[in-house]
Amino acid sequence: MADKAIEAVVFDLDGVITDTAHFHFVAWKQLAGQLGIVIDEAFNEQLKGVSRMDSLELILREGGQQHDYTEAEKERMADEKNTHYCQLLTQLTPDDILPGISELIAAIKEEGIPIGLASVSKNAATVLQSLRLEGTFDYIADAARIQRSKPDPEIFLTACAGLGADPRRSIGIEDAAAGILAIKASGMFAVGVGPSLSGADYLVESTDQLHWNEIQASFSKHGCHQH
16 A cells, blocks of 8 residues: 555545435425425435536426516525525434445544545534534535536535645545546546446445455555556
8 A cells, every 4th residue: 555545535425424315305395395396215316416406407397387487486486495405404313324434534544644524515514413423524515616517526625735745645445436537637547436337546435335445455456567
């Protein structure tokens, strides 16, 4: 390992540390229902890792209503959805941390490697508080100050800069295709959680399969092949 020490590990939040996707779905489904648009879990897959306004556009398009509202009306709808979502978030507890994540974080911290959070969610602080993880991360990228959303690498580059780490010696963990693309574009080593994340350097089916020694071994091996 000495030839290529790991300088930082940066986590995505939704779907990696806890699963708030279901809460997003519940809140969007209610809003869509008010508009007479039906969305299901399969449609919800399209919304993962996508910003709030872009998600709303996809829902309106699904119902053929993309031209029916002014920007101000759309903003109001997105705010309404977010208010509902935030109410749901307060129900989270430390039991909602996904399997294997607490152990993974502990193993990384034991080696003194800094960890960061790269979540596009403007509600990240609320989520971390509910999970009692607010003091866990050495740096949290501020979603409100990120200009370009994933697959642009900005948020991961921001997290690495905040941790004082070289992206090429850092690891990003994501569960969405846009997130994997963002990690790769930043020059980091990409760990994917979930099916069909073809661009990942290291892929597992679920968070309980994330073992630090195996990720390290894969990172180390990958380092030898990098150009």
